[in-house]
Amino acid sequence: MAAGVGLACAPVLSGPAAAAAPRRRSPGLRSAGRSVAIFGGGMAGLAAAHELAERAYEVTVYEPAYLGGKARSMGVPGTGAGGRRDLPGEHGFRFFPGCYQHVPDTMRRIPFPGNPNGVLDNLIRVEGTVAGLRGRPPIFAPVEIGSIDQLTPQLLQNTIVGAFGFVPELPPHELAFFAKQMALWFTSSAERRFGQWEYVTWEQIMHAEGKSAAYRDYLVNALTRITVAAKPHLSSARTIGTIGEALVLAATGAIPQFSGGIDRILNRPTNEAWIDPWVAYLRSLGVRFVLGSRASALHLGGGRVESVTVTDARGAAARVAADYYICAMPVDKAVPLLHDRILEADPHLAGMRELLTDWMVGIQYFLRRSTEIPQGHIAALGSPWALTALRQAPMWVGDFAATYGDGSVRECLSVDISDWDTPGILYGRSAKHCTAEEISAEVWAQLKVWLNTATDWLHDDDIHSWHLDPGVSWSGGVARNETPLLVNTVGSYDHRPHAHCAIENLFFGGDHVRSHIDLATMEGANESGRAAANAVLDAADDPAPRAAVYPLVALPVFDAAKKLDADRFRAGLPHVLDV
Numbered sequence: 321m322a323a324g325v326g327l328a329c330a331p332v333l334s335g336p337a338a339a340a341a342p343r344r345r346s347p348g349l350r351s352a353g354r355s356v357a358i359f360g361g362g363m364a365g366l367a368a369a370h371e372l373a374e375r376a377y378e379v380t381v382y383e384p385a386y387l388g389g390k391a392r393s394m395g396v397p398g399t400g401a402g403g404r405r406d407l408p409g410e411h412g413f414r415f416f417p418g419c420y421q422h423v424p425d426t427m428r429r430i431p432f433p434g435n436p437n438g439v440l441d442n443l444i445r446v447e448g449t450v451a452g453l454r455g456r457p458p459i460f461a462p463v464e465i466g467s468i469d470q471l472t473p474q475l476l477q478n479t480i481v482g483a484f485g486f487v488p489e490l491p492p493h494e495l496a497f498f499a500k501q502m503a504l505w506f507t508s509s510a511e512r513r514f515g516q517w518e519y520v521t522w523e524q525i526m527h528a529e530g531k532s533a534a535y536r537d538y539l540v541n542a543l544t545r546i547t548v549a550a551k552p553h554l555s556s557a558r559t560i561g562t563i564g565e566a567l568v569l570a571a572t573g574a575i576p577q578f579s580g581g582i583d584r585i586l587n588r589p590t591n592e593a594w595i596d597p598w599v600a601y602l603r604s605l606g607v608r609f610v611l612g613s614r615a616s617a618l619h620l621g622g623g624r625v626e627s628v629t630v631t632d633a634r635g636a637a638a639r640v641a642a643d644y645y646i647c648a649m650p651v652d653k654a655v656p657l658l659h660d661r662i663l664e665a666d667p668h669l670a671g672m673r674e675l676l677t678d679w680m681v682g683i684q685y686f687l688r689r690s691t692e693i694p695q696g697h698i699a700a701l702g703s704p705w706a707l708t709a710l711r712q713a714p715m716w717v718g719d720f721a722a723t724y725g726d727g728s729v730r731e732c733l734s735v736d737i738s739d740w741d742t743p744g745i746l747y748g749r750s751a752k753h754c755t756a757e758e759i760s761a762e763v764w765a766q767l768k769v770w771l772n773t774a775t776d777w778l779h780d781d782d783i784h785s786w787h788l789d790p791g792v793s794w795s796g797g798v799a800r801n802e803t804p805l806l807v808n809t810v811g812s813y814d815h816r817p818h819a820h821c822a823i824e825n826l827f828f829g830g831d832h833v834r835s836h837i838d839l840a841t842m843e844g845a846n847e848s849g850r851a852a853a854n855a856v857l858d859a860a861d862d863p864a865p866r867a868a869v870y871p872l873v874a875l876p877v878f879d880a881a882k883k884l885d886a887d888r889f890r891a892g893l894p895h896v897l898d899v
Contacts, residue, residue: 353643354378356856357628359615360648362389363842364829366598367426367849368646371867372856373605374429381607382630382640384614388595389650390803391842396787401726408589408724409787411803412682413710413734414842415697416443418570418580419563421870422846430598442593444715446583450693451486452700452770459486460694471574471875473503479572487701490534498539501526502568504897505561507878509886512895517558519811522550525557537702545706545738546699550678550807559808562838566872575873583697588716613638615649618826620661625826644859646852648829651675651806666822671815675832677804679740679752681789683763687731687782690714693771700770705751706738707766729784735763740799745769752799760786805840806832813838819851824859827852836872 354377358365361383369379386392391414395406416423427440435441451459461483471479477499484495505525508517517525528540544552544560552560570578586593599609610630616637617629627639647654655672663670691711698709712732713720721730737759740751744762751759768778791802817828831840833848850867857864885895 354860355642356380356644356646357382357640357642358646358648358829359628359630360389360650360653360830361387361609361611362648362650362830363391363845364831364833364849364852365389365646365648366602367422367846368648368829368853368856369602369607369849370426370429370598371850371853373602373607375853375857375862375864377856379602379607380610380640380642382610382613382615384612384633385802387599387609387611388591389845390805391590392595393590393592394790396785399725399785404722404727405724407684407686407729407785407787408712408732409684409789410590410682410734411789411791412680412736413585413712414590415446415710416580416584416586416842417567418578418582418584419566419575419837419872420580420841420843421577422850422868423843424580425868425870426598426846427594430594430601432597439594439597442587443580443584444587445581446585446696446715448694448696449583450696450698450771452698452703452767453488453773454702454770455773456488457774458771460696461486470877471569471572472877473507473881476506476568477503480568484539487534487538489532490538491532494531494535495539498526498535500897502564504895505557506565507881507885507897508561508895509882509889511886512889513558513561514813515889517561518556518813520557521553521810522555522557522560523552525561526552528552542699542701542706546701546708554676554807554809556808556810556812558813559838562872565874566837569873569875574875577870577873585710585712585715588718614653615647615657618645618647618657618659618662620665620823623665624824644825644827644856646827646829646856648849648852650677650803650830651832652677652804654828654830654832662823662826669817669821672817672832674815675812676807676809678807679801679804680736680738681740681792681801681803682734682736683760683789684787685733685735685760685764686725686729686784686786687733688728688784689779689782690731691733691777691782692775693777698771700766703766703770704739704742704744705763705766706742707735707763707770708738709733709735709767725784731782735767737763740801753797754799755794756788756792759788807840808838819848820855820858827855836870 356372356377356379358369358381361381365381369381373379390411393408393410396409399407424440428437430438432439448460448462480499480502481495526540528536540552544550569575571582612632613630615628616631618625619627625645627641629637630640631637658669693711695714700707712734721727737751743749746762746765747758771777793800816832816834819827819833829848829852831845835844835847837844850869854866
């Protein structure tokens with residue numbers, strides 16, 4: 321791998337770490353204007369608006385659909401009665417790992433009545449998870465490993481062996497091998513991570529070929545699919561290793577910055593707990609929101625964006641002019657804007673066309689009876705559609721039945737479908753080739769098979785109704801999804817943009833922009849919005865303090881091993897644990 325050293329150094333030095341440092345320009349290029357047009361009102365767009373508005377910029381956000389993007393919640397129309405609110409639907413449930421730093425910092429700065437720490441105080445800690453195994457009784461396991469002050473490579477391996485010892489039919493030597501591979505990742509240098517592991521799959525780094533079905537199905541496939549909706553035979557080992565390391569460290573309590581525990585959720589629907597207060601706060605700072613408008617064309621002149629055409633739902637077009645422009649649209653919506661003149665100005669942006677998206681979409685079941693499933697997340701390990709779920713009502717404030725629906729619904733079981741391509745157990749078809757009704761029946765059938773062995777948790781007659789993410793539609797008998805998310809495939813880091821580009825007043829935000837967490841998450845999108853805001857400040861030569869950008873935290877105990885590995889990588893030698 322000696323030839324990979326040159327490739328490794330550039331991403332490490334010019335990638336996420338660069339976002340925190342001011343990128344000064346010549347005073348001769350300084351713009352006196354302070355108007356910013358942001359296209360996209362999801363996590364990245366709102367985060368950029370937040371940072372710029374707090375620094376007295378004139379910000380307008382253009383959003384074609386809904387503020388909050390994939391993180392929003394929504395009422396199910398027509399389901400509220402007797403003064404109650406509509407039943408709460410959503411794109412899919414979400415959780416806030418302790419390794420998140422940007423999102424909690426933003427939440428702390430959003431006022432919420434009665435909360436000293438703003439909407440951050442609406443997060444509650446989850447203590448455990450239910451692991452469903454086909455044909456076996458479900459297992460309830462704590463999600464936190466316990467306080468470990470001095471995590472060493474050997475203790476790390478022992479901890480992982482203990483955490484996954486419940487996996488059935490898994491040969492002990494394969495579990496030990498999995499733990500050893502995780503230790504390999506923890507002790508890999510940045511040079512090897514970017515120069516080698518970026519270009520192999522998670523399946524390859526875990527040597528899945530030739531291992532038992534339990535190893536492949538549970539440790540390699542299920543853990544990857546349910547955590548990040550990524551396919552282990554396609555996903556960059558560096559990406560999966562990065563989030564895996566962060567989650568393990570959050571679970572140990574060894575990192576003060578990761579003090580929130582491995583798993584937290586909101587104590588009410590997302591819009592009530594977070595998005596609506598956030599939008600209200602931004603409005604109070606002067607941010608304007610133009611809903612129903614999508615950027616449809618970028619117009620260049622003199623090396624700058626001169627204006628942007630926005631189009632409304634009726635097809636009416638108008639020109640928007642500002643001093644700075646932030647494209648915070650999802651990658652599948654941003655790519656059509658990259659016409660030849662833009663790519664001539666910055667050829668690296670053409671890499672966005674090579675990025676792959678996948679589906680992770682939610683369905684909610686509204687139940688007349690509260691289930692007896694322990695509180696916390698639910699993982700149907702090895703289920704064809706890689707299902708995860710969350711009982712929401714028990715962890716939300718107030719009386720669910722008295723607050724939502726017609727008064728008969730006592731439980732909201734929110735389920736994420738992470739695999740839309742594998743045939744199910746009921747119809748033998750993938751989710752993409754099922755109708756909405758078939759998706760509902762198939763998901764429920766898989767949940768019963770994975771959770772009802774030796775339990776009495778799920779009953780068909782308890783279902784009051786269900787709600788599938790409205791971003792899913794059908795054409796020619798095949799499902800379409802308006803809200804896919806980025807999947808970090810092998811080598812995709814090379815194609816992902818920075819927040820800034822060669823066009824001096826155009827910037828990018830979104831989960832496809834390079835970030836420390838390096839994953840399509842609320843955290844990555846928030847960081848990218850901060851990086852875009854900082855790039856605006858740099859372009860304006862503005863002395864205002866930059867938005868905080870936090871690197872993921874690593875333990876010093878691994879530094880010596882990483883230094884040794886960096887020397888071995890430069891010499892073309894494998895990692896000492898990879899022999």
